[in-house]
Amino acid sequence: LPVCLHLYFYTQANRTKSTPTFLLLGPSGAGKTSFVSLIQKQSSNPEEKESEPSPTRTSQVKTNVSLLLPGTIPLGSNKYRSQNDASLKDKHPTPYSIIDTPGHGKLRLEHALSQLNNPALRGVIFVVDSSVLDSSDSSASRDTAAYLHDTLLALQRRLSDKGSKKPKAALPVLIAANKQDLFTALPTGAVKDRLQSEIERVRVSRSKGLSAVGQDTDEDEGDDVLGGGGEDKFTFKLLEEEYDTKIDVIGGAVKGEEAGKGVQRWLEWIGGCL
Numbered sequence: 001l002p003v004c005l006h007l008y009f010y011t012q013a014n015r016t017k018s019t020p021t022f023l024l025l026g027p028s029g030a031g032k033t034s035f036v037s038l039i040q041k042q043s044s045n046p047e048e049k050e051s052e053p054s055p056t057r058t059s060q061v062k063t064n065v066s067l068l069l070p071g072t073i074p075l076g077s078n079k080y081r082s083q084n085d086a087s088l089k090d091k092h093p094t095p096y097s098i099i100d101t102p103g104h105g106k107l108r109l110e111h112a113l114s115q116l117n118n119p120a121l122r123g124v125i126f127v128v129d130s131s132v133l134d135s136s137d138s139s140a141s142r143d144t145a146a147y148l149h150d151t152l153l154a155l156q157r158r159l160s161d162k163g164s165k166k167p168k169a170a171l172p173v174l175i176a177a178n179k180q181d182l183f184t185a186l187p188t189g190a191v192k193d194r195l196q197s198e199i200e201r202v203r204v205s206r207s208k209g210l211s212a213v214g215q216d217t218d219e220d221e222g223d224d225v226l227g228g229g230g231e232d233k234f235t236f237k238l239l240e241e242e243y244d245t246k247i248d249v250i251g252g253a254v255k256g257e258e259a260g261k262g263v264q265r266w267l268e269w270i271g272g273c274l
């Protein structure tokens with residue numbers, strides 16, 4: 001068999017063993033816990049209401065939450081099947097899990113980004129609070145952008161990891177622009193623009209730091225700069241073009257008057273990765 005087919009079967013076999021997993025990231029207060037609680041309630045059996053109390057979660061440890069994606073949500077792996085395919089009619093819920101991580105300062109890099117090597121990982125969900133992004137000078141705005149920058153850079157490095165034997169496929173990223181119910185929230189398109197321009201600022205200041213310590217003459221320079229070392233301003237599209245990393249920004253609200261709005265689209269994004 002050609003090598004690529006071996007690799008294909010190997011990957012398929014591995015996939016059936018472990019539950020597909022998503023890594024949930026984002027600054028503290030963005031709504032990660034609320035999001036997981038909401039979809040946990042939705043995915044538990046409605047007839048067994050309240051039978052499974054949601055676990056008490058301390059903010060210092062990561063938690064692995066087992067969930068079921070409703071059978072009504074289309075799966076990416078079914079995309080090319082015909083509508084008449086019998087397997088599509090059963091509409092069984094699909095098991096998956098979410099790894100929730102602490103959002104605080106230094107801990108997050110250790111705990112969260114080390115999870116990127118988890119072989120069951122299918123994607124990264126990065127939750128942002130759309131209501132703190134209105135001013136680019138706010139510390140919350142800078143903190144969000146720095147965390148997202150570090151996450152995307154870790155995803156980029158993961159692909160060029162020379163120590164690993166198997167080539168890794170790029171992981172897709174969902175940026176969940178949460179708290180769209182608040183009147184101070186930036187609309188989804190503006191959240192995307194703000195994040196891109198804030199990340200560009202982080203990228204510029206980091207690459208200045210690199211050249212200051214004399215690392216910019218290194219031939220691997222591109223791998224240490226998000227999006228590569230090119231002249232272009234940072235955009236999510238650039239990461240897709242250069243590193244095959246697809247980033248979707250989708251707005252929603254977990255709580256408030258419009259609680260649940262957009263959550264369906266986040267679940268559809270998850271389904272698309274399964």
Ligand code: GDP
Nearest residue numbers: 028029030031032033034178179253254255256
């Ligand atoms: P985490 O630190 O990322 O886990 O954030 P939490 O889930 O603990 O949420 C932080 C705060 O934001 C809580 O007071 C939530 O009730 C609130 N919150 C979360 N999502 C929303 C939302 O969509 N709209 C509004 N208005 N508040 C939200």
